[in-house]
Amino acid sequence: MPAAAASEPTGNAPGNGQTFLSPDQRRDAWQRLGNEQFDVIVIGGGIVGAGAALDAATRGLKVALVEARDFASGTSSRSSKMFHGGLRYLEQLEFGLVREALHERELSLTTLAPHLVKPLPFLFPLTNRWWERPYIAAGIFLYDQLGGAKSVPAQKHLTRSGALRLSPGLKRSSLVGGIRYYDTVVDDARHTMTVARTAAHYGAVVRTSTQVVALLREGDRVTGVRVRDSEDGEVTEVSGHVVVNATGVWTDEIQALSKQRGRFRVRASKGVHIVVPRDRVVSEVAIILRTEKSVLFVIPWGTHWIIGTTDTDWNLDLAHPAATKADIDYILGHVNKVLATPLTHDDIDGVYAGLRPLLAGESEETSKLSREHAVAVPSPGLVAIAGGKYTTYRVMAEDAIDAAAEFIPTRVAPSITEKVPLMGADGYFALVNQTGSVGSHYGLHPYRVRHLLDRYGSLIGEVLKLADDKPELLGPITDAPVYLKVEAAYAAAAEGALHLEDILARRMRISIEYPHRGVDCAREVAEVVAPILGWSAEDVDREVKTYQARVEAEVRSQTQPDDASADALRAAAPEARAEILEPVPLT
CATH class of the missing domain: 3.50.50.60 (FAD/NAD(P)-binding domain)
Incomplete structure (x- = not known):
């Protein structure tokens, strides 16, 4: 065994x-x-x-x-999904922050969380033939020297043809060359x-x-x-x-x-990301693009790309920041400047908005805080x-x-x-080498085993043991087949999930990875976890309806022109946690 x-x-x-x-x-x-x-x-x-x-x-x-x-x-569930040093902070001369972040990246990549933090190649397209290559190369060289090129390769310079071989989906006219460097990606939640x-x-x-x-x-x-x-x-x-x-x-x-x-x-800055199918952007690597305010990332995420982010002040509901049509248009407008085949609203499978907790006082612009x-x-x-x-x-x-x-x-x-390695880190590398035998034991395709290892690491045995007496749990969720039913069961039994939203939006990423955003599989998942969480048939109905209302409110808010109208729609959706209150000071 x-x-x-x-x-x-x-x-x-x-x-x-x-x-x-x-x-x-x-x-x-x-x-x-x-x-x-x-x-x-x-x-x-x-x-x-x-x-x-x-x-x-x-x-x-x-x-x-x-x-x-x-x-x-x-x-912490709504970031750019990067465990990175912050290349752009070099321009702000925050060398200490970058060095510290790269040290932490290396620790997680090699020791603390290798099952969750993964290396990722990036392409930096160059648009100016004379000054940009030495300028950007110097920055990435410094990035590498500060700690960015220990467990990952150092930068590599590319001609325009070389860059387009890595990212054929880019317009030929959008770049004169490129630099490939490495960072990392993580499922933050x-x-x-x-x-x-x-x-x-x-x-x-x-x-x-x-x-x-x-x-x-x-x-x-x-x-x-x-x-x-x-x-x-x-x-x-x-x-x-x-x-x-x-x-x-x-x-x-x-x-x-x-x-x-x-x-x-603390000042809240809203960052919005869109999620599109992987075949909409033809590239073997992630892409980083400069904008007039900051940078835009195009990051591979399973069968999708995550594209973002925005950077705007937010003074409304902190629990449920809402993306607007203007936010989405901003992202599409910038990424379409470089794509040979432009993206449209119809290409988007998911959208999410998060709030950065920035220290107030240093700048009037959130991107410079x-x-x-x-x-x-x-x-x-x-x-x-x-x-x-x-x-x-x-x-x-x-x-x-x-x-x-x-x-x-x-x-x-x-x-x-x-x-101190995180749970699931010890033994992870050895189990990767045993993918075939683990799959044979459980009757799972090696692809499934690797998927589980990259989510649970060496806890994979705990997860799959829940199916010992219920082999049907080893089947995929019907309308979200990337995930197995046993993963939903494990979320409720071992990972502290109490509601459908916890499972579909954070333990799994169904809410942003499928066009139905989890609605089509909500009842199936609810029925899997109901015995574990002690839900009655009425509880299942309520959880499904609450989740459906959440998704409907988010989708509608993403058609609104401004923050206030988007927030009003999103805030009207019911809370899964019915007794949540505003904090009340002692009197």
């Missing part, structure tokens, strides 16, 4: 942790939150909050991580969830649908949080030596609960972290817990997350 098949799902892990974020674990976590004293309470289940929980747990601290909605339900799950593995109490509605105090000292279950409205209080606010674009809202002014402000992060202590017992970029999450988390250590009465060990 291959090694992967020997993996058994278990409830407990070293450090009294949980390997499965299951319904049982969720009930247990609620009791623990209300009854135990924690060293660190982390608010926010995005990449920085998950990273902070992992950092603290692996230092031996007692940690609670609470998230109002789902892991990565905000910014799965990566964030895996970081949170790894924190739970090392002992953190991790719970989603758990909204902070107040900060608790003793005098001027923050001593914990009041939380409300976003599913049933139940309330409890959680005690901790220090609270870490890692809520991204919600930083100011959580800070307001303290009734004290924060040390910095710094991606450096900041850590502050706005009041005793409360640490806030914001800014930064996805790639540097581990450094941000380390800095946040270093600041939090001041309020913890026992000695706090230094960070060790540089040496």
Whole structure:
């Protein structure tokens, strides 16, 4: 039997942790939150909050991580899907940020998350015959020297014919040559969830649908949080030596609960991406294009391309930023300048919008705001972290817990997350070499096995074991055949998914990878997970209708001319988490 098949799902892990974020674990976590004293309470289940929980747990601290909605339900599921150094930041002379990000990229690519972070060749088309090649080449050379060319090849210069061999879909007139270089791609939502799950593995109490509605105090000292279950409205209080606010674009809202002014402000910048079928753009490599404001990426994503992004101020609903027709037209207009066969609205299978949490104050233009992060202590017992970029999450988390250590009465060990692979990383490379034998054991095509390995790594045995007594789970989802039914089951049984939206939009990417955006398979997936989540027939109907309403609202909003009208349509859709509230300060 291959090694992967020997993996058994278990409830407990070293450090009294949980390997499965299951319904049982969720009930247990609620009791623990209300009854135990924690060293660190982390608010926010995005990449920085998950990273902070992992950092603290692996230092031996007692940690609670609470998230109002789902892991990565905000910014961390709506990025450009790149774990990159930030080539464009060299022009802004942010050499330290680029060096730091490239170091983190290398760590994840080789050690921390090789099953989730993958190398990706890029083409930089050159449009000026004289000055651009030496200018861009110097920048990419510096990128390579700062750490970009360790586990990936260095840059390669191309003639126009050489560049067009890599990307035949480009107009011949759109370039005079090109430079090929390497970066990486990541499924951001799965990566964030895996970081949170790894924190739970090392002992953190991790719970989603758990909204902070107040900060608790003793005098001027923050001593914990009041939380409300976003599913049933139940309330409890959680005690901790220090609270870490890692809520991204919600930083100011959580800070307001303290009734004290924060040390910095966070400004939301909206970034929109479109998703088109792979055959619409003929290219063997990703493409990076300069625009008048920033850059535009064309990134391979399974059987699709992700194209984006925009960069505009957003002052409306933080939970559900809406893409407009103007945003989509902007992306199409820029990418069509270089494509031999232009894209149209009819080519688009998916659209998503996310909000970058930028530190306010440096510039009036969001595209020029710094991606450096900041850590502050706005009041005793409360640490806030914001800014930064996805790639540097581990450094941000380390800095946040270093600041939090001041309020913890026992000695706090230094960070060790540089040496802690995420769940699924250990054994991944060996299993890739066993793809054929794993497939033979389960009766799966090697393509399916590789797909699973690149999503679950060495946890593939846990996933497939769920089909031992239900072999029908090894069949594909009818209207989303890239995925197996067992993946939906595993999302509910082990990955903390509580609603259809969690599964179709984040554990799997059906909501952006199929023209129906998940509507056509919503009921099938709901019926797979219903026994695991304890759903009745009425619950299944409600989940399907809520998801359908979400998709309808998003699709309609994407036809609107401006943010206000798009937001009004999107915000009118029902919440999957019926008890979610606006935070209410203590009186």
